[in-house]
Amino acid sequence: MTDPILEVRDLQTHFFTADGVVRAVDGVSFEVYEEEIVGIVGESGAGKSVAAASIMRLVEDPGEVVGGEVSFKGEPIVEFEETEAGTRRPTDAMLSNREMRERIRGREIAIIFQDPMESLNPVFTVGGQLREFIEINRDVGESEAREIAVEMLREVGIPEPRERLDDYPHQFSGGMRQRVLIAMALSCEPSLIIADEPTTALDVTVEGQILEQVADLQEKYGTSFIWVTHDLGVVAEICDRVNVMYLGQMAEQAAVDALFHDTRHPYTDALLDSLPRPDRTVEELRPIAGVMPEAINPPSGCRFHTRCPDAREVCRQVNPDARDVSESDERPHRAACLKHEDVFHEDYWSSPPIDNETDSGFAVGRTDAGGSGDE
Amino acid sequence: MATTGSTSDEVLDTDEGVGEADSEIESRVGWRYTLGQVKGDPTALAGLVVICFMSGLAAFATLDAVVFDYLSEYAVFAQFGMRKYWIAETFWISPVKEPLGARRLLPPAPLDNAYGQGTWDHPLGTDDRGRDILVRLVYGSRIAISVGAIATVVGMVGGTVVGAVAGYYGGWVDDVLMRAVETLYAIPFFILVLSFIAVFGRNLAFVMVGVGIASIPTFSRLIRSEVVSVREEDYIEAAEAAGVRDRNIIARHVIPNSFAPVLVQGTLQIGTAILIVAGLSFLGFGVQPPTPSWGQMLSKSRGVMIENVWFSIWPGLCILVTVVAFNMFGDGLRDALDPRLKN
Amino acid sequence: MSDTRDPGDATGQAGRTAAGASAGDDPLLRVEGLTKLFKNDSGFLSWLTVDRDADGVPVTADREWVRAVEDVSFEIRRGETLGLVGESGCGKSTLARTLLRLIDPTEGDVYFEGDNLAELSGEALRRKRKDMQIIFQDPQSSLDPRMKVGPIVEEPMRAHDMLDDEGREERARELLSRVGLDPQHYNRHPHAFSGGQRQRINLARALSVNPDFVVCDEPTSALDASIQAQVLNTMRRLQEEFGLTYLFISHDLSVIRHISDRVAVMYLGEVVELADKEELYENPQHPYTQALLDSIPVPDPRESETRGVLEGDVPSPIEPPSGCRFRTRCPELIAPAEYDLTDAEWAAVRAFTRRVVRHGFEMTTQADLEAEFFGDTRPGGPAGEALDRAFVLLERKEPDAAADHLRDSFIEPSICAREQPSYEVDPEYGDGRHFCACHLQRDEELTH
């Protein structure tokens, strides 16, 4: 197998708030290979968007990437070293902000945000915004950038692209605006596009159009994608490999088929069981008990043990990392669950089970001081 | 909490924007919470302290100048010698009477000028008629604070009624009321107050009412937009759907939830009103001599500025400090009530 | 179905319904020809405005009508859940609010337990609200942040003078525990609860006055998948316990399939298909329903073959298309009867028309275009002549004229553009009625 183009190791992004440190991303590792679509899936508060922003080093105050490594085609986007005092500091080799701007952002990694209405500047024409980004990242002149923009808009299925260059964002529908943003990303010819919930705000028929379009374009241009979403349907539809996040950590990482049909983590399993299906009638949904704890005060041990149907006493003590639990001949399939005792070597099966009540909403309440979303 | 609550949540990829809405709701709950916020904000707290101090002075001055004056008409009190400026004249110096043989334009205590050496009898010096400046400043606070507050209350009540009715009922009621308000708004504030004074006379009561009426457009526009947005909230519709009567919806849901920004604006408006009233006194409208007011003192000081700069500095500083205090407290209140606006 | 829209024929309609559906049972709610138009401006004198709010954009347009809901008829039986599904802006929420008289209908009737809600007003309407409640989508904004949970749950009871203070508190506490909350939470403010818990408070409030009918307007759309399942299960349990009838609105076809007994699909203000759940999902007849079902991503990589089958965007509800409102995006537009076209020819004509209308290409020669779109499927006869004319116009560099011409020749004469469809289909699953507003059904309509 070739080397991954993007490698994330033990990434940590924390938010320093008055209430304490929110460990939004707490030791996450994954990689992206060439020409694949990698999903990052999780519920609200899982930290998936922060993880995506951390790759671009675009985390905003009071958030900060505090540890781990991100390397892109061998270049260290994030890299830390220990000082004598035992604290961490960025290494000298880590790309400077200027290098990030000039070499990585847009040129190598582009991003598509969730809300197409907010992502385009309302006072500039769509063409002007496209052209500016193309000029910066493709080293071309104005007229050539314009041609690229027209070509790309046509490619993503915008009718009359030449005329529409002079229109303002509010003159486009939501779906069309998201197409513009996809065109924007593709036209800079990056190697990797990070799509942060790009179809969440769209209607299902428009979502269908866009997923199909992205699949086609991905094949045509060979761009890799990181597709951040909460929708397992979209994951099944478009991703090659999937990373499931829960409360700032990785729960399971597998090829898409294995994730759905050979699930190795109780969270993924429970998530799939709680979904109503469009293709068949599910008589009884099996929800996950309780609510997601707050990232500011995560549970000890395995982060999921408070809601996990398979939780045992040992899960309170040990916080497992995601390890390969596949049989030797398979592609790697990583899961962060102690029940794979042959991999984790904790006495899971002999540990007494914890009873997590199902179908109740009140067991896990919020504290009065709570200020952050907890779902 | 307010500083970081919203930011920390937004980034946790809350698909529904839970975080932002949360801290907003949090902030809107309970006065105790709001007060706690203000307490944690040194600027707002400083503002509050100054406001309390000035209000205390004003209350004392009102007692001495107005309440005693009123009570002295009754024989019961008059027999004790109760009269206007009873306390000042008994224990200190009269703020209105020109003392016999007084030296005019004395400088503040340790200073020296052509008119003589300042004394601790008149720590801030004397005015053009030999009256003590300090005592006049103290009694002038009554005008500033009371006029500011009363004018604002007039504007706030008027504006709230007009704005709430327009916002809640919408339709033609809204159209008519807001058109009227906009017309009033089209006459510049100061000019409108001046026209008012031209009609009703230059005395203090009309100045207060004039400033109040002129600020109705500000308040009614504010509360209208607030009511309109609260009306859109689902809990109003839920109450309607549950069959709750209109008047109960307005009283229990609409007004409590749209009042916060009015309160903030009211605080800031007191500062503005103090400035306006000072300006009017400066022009000769408003409280008439010999009753002391800061604006009027400034007006008097113009003629003797070269001889005695202090006379024109003290009242200006008083206005400045008071208005700064209201602005600081108002800003703090806004931050506490609506952290989204805090930057 | 078109004849049932006559409000004067109410009794006849009821009789027909009984014959066609669940025998003998009066529906709990019957909607007939319900229409809601909105003015597309902000009031009569709005053009006089000098309004200068800092963040408002002072835009007013000429007076236009937004046709949010138009001529919708259906009924809901006692104890069932009717799912109402559609994309954003299709008018499903407006329909719900009009139904409950939170907004006044422009036209039409809503019969609920013997009364026509559309004609009630004032105190009578307010009293009636005791029997019908609503749960909103947004768990944040549906609870007054200044009120505590207890008073929130008690408010509807107070409005209808149910019980005394103590009785209300007792009932509120009991309801809290029935919806899966801790009765101790009576004295907490809503901000202390998570989204799922807030929806439970909403449920408790709605149930406090013992309603018969609850409209659920996307109650779980703002919730995460795991929480959504909790709330859906609770809602089902409560339906049994309280004998409730639900109108469940959602954009999520999966949720609708899970919770509903029957399903109505809305598009651009109209109900396009209505049938029993299994029938609708397994035997969808309307091309829009089919497109929706095809578009939704299935959480199973082995099942996934999502197709973005629909072209373009939803048209404006201000000037909806004539005839069938879905025709502008419909992949199965019917060829005009006057042309005798094969399916392949018709497909080529439509592809060509669509491209011309959307200016989707740079101008090329007639030969290239013919080759690209028609090859050997070039129709002859009158259709061919119409195409010739279009090519002439394109040659003359008049693409707009060509587009108009093609539209007039091929789209407007179609039955889809001329008549509003309304047909009954023979169901394959179950024996409920299957309504489908698509002209493809015109030959197969049931004969009564």
Add this chain to the structure above:
Amino acid sequence: MGIYRYTIRRLLQAIPVMLGVITITFFLANAIPGDPVQILLGPSPSQSEIAAIRARYGLNQPLWQRYINYVLGVLQGDLGRSIFYGERVTAKIAERMGPTLLLMSSSYAFAILTAIPLGVISAKRRNKPTDHASRLVSLVGVSTPSFWIGLMFILVFSFHLQVLPSTNLVMPWANPTEIRSAATRLDVLVMSARHLVMPMVSLGTLQMAALTRIERSSMLEVLSEEYVQLARAYGVTESTILRKHAFRNAQLPIITILGLQLTSLIGGAVLIETVFQINGMGKLIVNSIFRQDYPLIMGTTIVFGVVFVVGVIVTDLSYAYIDPRVTYDEVD
């Protein structure tokens, strides 16, 4: 883009507002107690004199008749005749308009030119010393009476340092031959600038402070928008983001406020004209109130109303020019 149509509509919208202003002004002025005739003629005039004056000013007609006449007059550009001066109100206002407009526009220019950079820097260096300093300046600025600033300026620069004149504003377009100690146009301009600087700054400080606060918060808000984040993600430099992507959007609230702040600018002008003894509209209205010269009160009020309404329309149009969303729904 329907900017043309939008302009027309904004002008049409102003008509009822102006009619309202005229109405309010008329009825307010007619409620003034005291008889203007008496003020004019002094104590104990003869009956015939009174009647003559009443007829001359139309005071013998019923109120509604006078109202209609007045509105018709205003529409034809006739604001009546000043009782005190005996001149036409329009002539008097035309004479006094120049200094006021000069004062107001120069103060606004001063405020905008200082506030925008101050606000932007403040936002860029949020919570740094520069920001704190700028916030302190704006806090004190919005809280200081403008006339007191004027007095302090006079004290320092005219009386003590004796570098700037405190009275007798010279207009920049004045004829050099009519001004003592001015030979050329340049001399007049310099003189005028020296006269103008103190009133300009005293009047502009409040506006400057208010605008700085808004510029700062609006800039901060725009900088946190997603499209700014997107520009960053595409490698746009911070300075380009500030200059291009954020700046234009951040000016939208400023533009709105500029129109609304006119009302406090006008109020301030009245005071500043008194402090610096400038013979403008402000002094005119104050004096006419003292003299109960109600045609002049009405006239000046209406003209101030017009200035305000026109100002708001101008800002609306510039808003529409910058923000394409405003005129989007306008049909050509």
